[in-house]
Every structure is written in C-alpha cells, then in structure tokens.
Amino acid sequence: MIEPIYNWFDGMIDSCRVHDMVLDLIRSLSREENFVTILNGMDNTSSSCTIRRLSLQSGKDNNSMAQATGRLLQARSVVAFPSAVALVPALDSCRVLRVVDLEGCYLSQATNSLIYLEKLHHLRTTRVPKGIGNLTCLERVLWLGIDGSTTNIMEDLCLLTEMRQLYIQLDEWNVKLLECLCELPKIQELIIMVITGQRNIGGFDAWVAPRHLCVLSTRNSTWFSTLPAWVNPSLLSDLTGLSIAVKELHQVHLTILGKLPALRCLEIEVDNMKLRILEGFVVGAGSFPCLVRCELSQFVWPVVFQQGAMTRLRDLTLELFYVRESRGMAISYGGLDLGLGNLPSLEDVSTRLLYEGASKEDMRQAEAALRHAAEMHPNHPHHNISTGMMNSDVFDNGYDKLVDRTSDDIVPVFGYS
Template identity: 65%
Template sequence: MIQPVYGLVDSMIYACRVHDMVLDLIRSLSSEENFVTVLNGMDHTSPSNTIRRLSLQICKENHIMAQATRRLQQARSVIVFPAAASLVSTLDSSRVLRVLDLEGCKLSQAVTSLKYLRNLHHLRYLGLHGTVIDGSTINIIEDICQLTEMRKLHIRLDKWNDKLLECLCKLGKMEHLFMYVKSGVRRSIGVLDAWVAPRHLRVLRTQLSTWFSTLPAWLNPSLLTDLPWLCIAVKELRQVDVTILGRLPAMSWLELEVDNVKLGILQGFVVGAGSFPSLIRCHFSQFVRPLVFQQGAMPRLRYLVIDQFHVPDTRGIASSDGGIDLGLGNLPSLQSVRVALLQEGAGAASDEDMRQAKAALRHAANAPQSSCAPNRYSKNGRRCAS
C-alpha cells in the first residue's frame, strides 16, 4: 500500500508514495472524515464549517470559495497552488497555521499581503520557493533574523547580501542550511569565514553559493558530532584538513570542491586508516591529484566521484605495473567509481596522455582488493576540457 522512494545514489528512502487506487481511497476517506478540504472549482458541495487542512488549487469567483476562505480561523495546514495565488491575502485570519506552502505563487506584486506572516506564531513550515519576492531581499533577510527557532533554511540569492551573515549568526538552532546563487552569478569568496555553525547542524550545502577561504575551524569532531551531509567549496585545502574531516563520525555524504588547480597547489592527499568511518558517497572536485586511499579508510564508501582530475600529474602516483595507484582496492564497499579527466590548462595533456590515463584508471579500478570481499565496479572515464 505504501511504497518507498529510494535515492539514486545512496539507496536511502527519501519519500513514500501510494498506488493510484489507494490514493483515490485516501481522498474519499479524507473527505468523509473532514481530514482535508480540497477546493479546485469542480466540487459543488459546501465545505465543512471547520477547515483543518486546506488545499487551495484554483480560484473561481463563487460563493463556495468565498465561504471556505472565510472559515480558516482553525486551519492548521494550507497549500496554495499558483492558480489560486490571488487568495493568499485571505489567510491573515489563520493565526494557528503550522504549515503554509505558497510554492510557485507569483507574489512579486503582493509582498505587502504577506505581512500577516509575522503573526503566525505556531508556523513550523513556510514554503516560498518560486514566489518571485527577491525584489525585497533586504527586508526578507531582516525578517529571517527574527525566526530564531528556525531549523531548516533553503535560500537562493541573486547576489550576496552582507546582512545574511549577521542573520545566520542569530539562528543558533539551525540544523539544515542550503544556499545557492542564481545561475550565472559568480560565487563569493570568504563571506562565511566569520560564521560559526550551530552545534546541531546536520546538513550544510553552500558550495553553489560561496567559497570558504580555508577549512572552518568549527568543522571538527569535537564540535560537530552529528553532521551526516557536507557540501562545501574551500579555496585552499591541506593534508591536515583532510585528516580533520576524516574524523567526523556521522558524515555519510561529502562533496568537497577546492581550487588547487588555479592556486598551483601540486600536492597530493592521503586518506588514512580509520578515516571517514560512515561515508557512503564522496565527490572530490578540482584536486590536482586524486586522493590516495590507505587500507582501512572509508570502510562503507559505495560511490566515489573524482571531478577534474589533472592528467599531467598522474605520473607522480604511477605504480610499478603502469597503473595509477589510488588504493581503490583498499575500499571494501566500493561499488561505483567515476573520474572526469581534465586535459587542458597548465601543462596540457596530449591525446595520448589522455588515452594512457584512462587505461591506467580502469586498471586501478579492476585491481583485486587486498583481503576484501569481491566487489563490482562501474568504471567510467570521460574527457573533460575546461
């Protein structure tokens, strides 16, 4: 009856769904029990006097719609679809709302109609994605600063606003933080260097919006004991930083982008025994040389992506049999390896260098594991020019 929806890369359950026939039954029972009220302009029966959960799907000028929007004093959850966006202002009487989802509703001309949000003291979830209110960015950020109980924040910026750092410093209970910049906007550098993450942080994804100058001091196991998801961009990375990250006990997903190619940092990195004990998926980007894995490192790693691997520097980690000694055989749970080769740039590689690098990487992925159970690998080498 209830079917799980699995992630494509980590096999974790991200959502649930039901069969269409079961969905029809749920809708029928929900209507009979007054569990949810759906207004879509097709049902001509009057809704119940008490509306707890409302799905407002279309706006039609009829008395049923008008009656429903006037009886929202006890509503706990309201979802408004774009076709009913003109009725958003009628929600000001819903003072006990816990969930308000306005995703996709074009509110660029109706920002003033959202002033009632500050009176929704019981609100636990607010969805404003795609509502086209970045025209009042400063005011919105100032309002966010007042939401000191906020646990999750997903925000896309047209450009960086200095007030946002001040705002983030006030949100001491933050658990999930996703930050993006508009496509084509250049990422800022160092604007989050002064930020100290809350101790309860569980998900941090900022690599699409800004660069940290160096690895933040608060990213260490003594301060963050329950951080399973980390996606950041760091301008300069050192071996000690890799060691520190490897001691984060709960981290299962890591996306780490560096700028070593542009900075001319030619050093390689080693992932030592016991590092990254819970990691399942790992994505390294713009390392001049890929990391070398020692036996006992990343015991649960299934998926490894190395992006923009600089081909001219593969000679420095070549093995005696002509392969590339990455130590992939030391990763007992590895199922998939994907490497994107970088041909151009300083000391550009020839086509023959590219061919040899691909062959060497395939050889490394096919190498027998050292005292480990058999594994299946997905080997993909692709040519990537910047």
C-alpha cells in the first residue's frame, strides 16, 4: 500500500508512492483537517477556514482563487505548478510563509514580492529574485538559475549564512561562486551544474568543505586538479554522496575515498588517459563499506575489485580506456577479470570500453570475458557492455573524436563533450 522511493543519488528513501485507495483517504482526511487546500479544477477545497498550505495545480480556478486570496494571510507553504501560473497570488502579504515552490514557473511579479518574506526557509524556483539577500532565514534554495543577467546575485547569496541545501544551475562558470560559497559555513548539500559552457579547471581547488557536508555534486561544472585534501574520512564522516571530476587521480586517492565511512554514492570522472597516467586501480578489501552505487568514468584499464570490497554495492558503471600492450600494459585480452564475483550485492553492471590499437578479435574476447563474468555472478545482475575505438589524435584533441566499433549485438553508449 505504501512503497518507498529511493533517491537516485545516494540510495536513501526520500519519498513514497501510495495506492490510489490510500491517496483518496489522504485527500479526504486532508480536507477534514484543513491540512492542505488544493485548487485543480476538480477537487477543490470549499472550506472557509484559513489556508495553511496551498497547492495550485490548474489554471481553471480563477473564481476559487479569488475566494481563497483573503484566507492566505496565515499560509505556511505555497506550491504552484506551471499550468497554474496565472493563479499565483501576490505573496508579499503572506508574511509567515516558510516554503515556496515555483519550479518551472515564470513569475516576475511574485519573485519581486518574495524578498519581503523574512521568515522564508525553503525556496524552489528557476528565477532569481532580486534582493534575495534579505531572506536571511533561508536554509534551502533548490535549482536557482543564474545567467549573464543575474550574475550580481552572488553578492546576495553571500548573505544567506543559514544556507544548508543549495542547488545552482549556471549558464557558464562564475568566478565569484567560490568566494560566495566560502561565506556559507553551514552547507550540507551542494549541487552545481553548468548548462552550456565549458567546465572550469581548478576553480574549486581553494574551497574547503565544511565537516558536516553530506552531498557534493560538481562533476558537471568544474574539474578539481587532484583529490582535495579535505576529502578525508576523519573530516567528512557524514558524506553520503560525492560526484566530482578530478584531473589526476592515483591509487592512493582511491584508497582514501574507500575509507569514507558513510559514502553511499560515488561518481568520479578522471582525465588520466589524456595525461598519460596508464596505471590500473585496485579496490581493496574493506573499502567503501556503505557504497550502493558507483560510477568510475574515463579510467585507464584495469579496475580490479578484491574480495571484501564494496560489500553493499548494487549498481556499478565503469567507463574504461583499454590500451594495447605496447602502451606499457601487459594484459591478456581474453583473460580479463575485474573481480565482479567479489561484489556480493551486485544487481546491475554497465561497462563502456574504448580501445586503442586492438583488433576486432581482441575486442570480442574482452567483451566475452566481461559478459561471462556477469553471467557467472551468483546474483545474475543485469549487464550492458558497449565498446568503441579511439582515434589516434584523442590525446591532442580530447575525447570528442570517437569511432564506433560496437558489435552488432551490443548497444553503443557514448556521451562525451
């Protein structure tokens, strides 16, 4: 009757799905208790009580909204869907609002009025309200869009010292961002995405994460030069999710990551092939004790999992460069063994291989070895293997020139930029 929904990033439960009968019961009880007022054109609340929580789901209720406006003075939360954007009232009179969710809504009038809500704790919007620095009680701001016309918002963000959860979308990297984040000592979750521009290199190297950091995702915005010194098990005991790009990574760094006691999700992208760091990696026994999802991207072959490593891992994605022996790596193409059988909880494995200087037979043998390893695993995990060839100029021009050499029965998976 009640099904938990797990967060895609760290595997934690963050919501639930209920049966239709349970949903009908929840709606009925919510109306009786005046828990939430829903305006959707069909199931509107007709009560004359003060509105505490308002959900605007349809733009067909102008009359109902007009009747409800006078009962919004004590509203604690307002959630508006884009289809109901025309119904959003002026919010400056709702001085006790704690939560405002306007994701996907373009509301120039409402977002000028938001800055007067001094008690606001949670804001979800894609449009930056000018003067957001006045909202000094803000603890959560989700998917704040910043473009060339709103770069001055960084000065306002520096004032939000109570911030704990901050998700930002940038058109391109902003050099003022690092200075701003250094003024937010209570950050627990930080996600930064660059939508169009190139990923910055080294722009985050000077940042030091607070000890209570739980989630960090900057992989789609910037490259760390190497693994930061603050990524340390004695400093980040609460870290559950980490998604970063690191230019240069060595075995000692992977060993440090493996000691993070609470880490449940790891996404790490490296640039070792372009830097000609042709070393393999070993995930040792006892490392990554809580990890449930792992993605290792652009690693040079091989990554080997020893018995006792990643004992809770369910989902594994490997993106590997597989080089010929003359490049200094004496590996038998037909005898590949990643140690997948040493991962007792494995349910899903996806491997993407890029070859340099390998024959078609070499490729088929490697694919067959990986497929055999997945099929022989006691859990019989779902597996997907894709392959491709690198052009010789990949080292000079990055990873944008890839030639598909995928066999007929395997679906290619590429998405480099």
